[in-house]
Amino acid sequence: MGILAWILIGLIAGAIAKALMPGKDPGGIIVTMLIGIAGGLLGGWLGKVIFGVDSIDGFFDLSTWIAAIVGSLILLVVYRLVTGNRHSRA
Template identity: 85%
Template sequence: MGIIAWILIGLIAGFIAKAIMPGKDPGGVIITILIGIAGGLLGGFLGKVIFGVDSIDGFFDLSTWIAAVIGSVILLALYRLVTGNRRHA
């Protein structure tokens, strides 16, 4: 997949992750895109290691989107843990 496809998947997966885990996050759209892109990579890696499947096959494959959203939710939770104490500073 090209870089534009990764950015689009990242944007959508990041927004879905924020919808699944509502709440305030420090950061905006750029952080959402970065979490989504990294989440897609993390989800694909975990799918391959844990289940032995190649989950990042193409833009229109359901497994690509599921992996991206699951990875994004994991990274969003970690991001909130790391930045949670800094909001009150």
């Protein structure tokens, strides 16, 4: 699966991750989409490294989407931890 497919999956996975982790984010929709793209790529990379699968299985396979959503959730949590305290001081 190519990088463009992972970007598309990442956009959708970012929206799903945001729905699974509701709450106030320091960034807007653009930041959430960028986190989703990076999370999709992270999920694909982790799938290769941890499970030894080649770019997961395919665009429509459940494992691909789970990897992208998990990657997006990880990055969303890290983003909230890093930027959450900075905005609460203002």
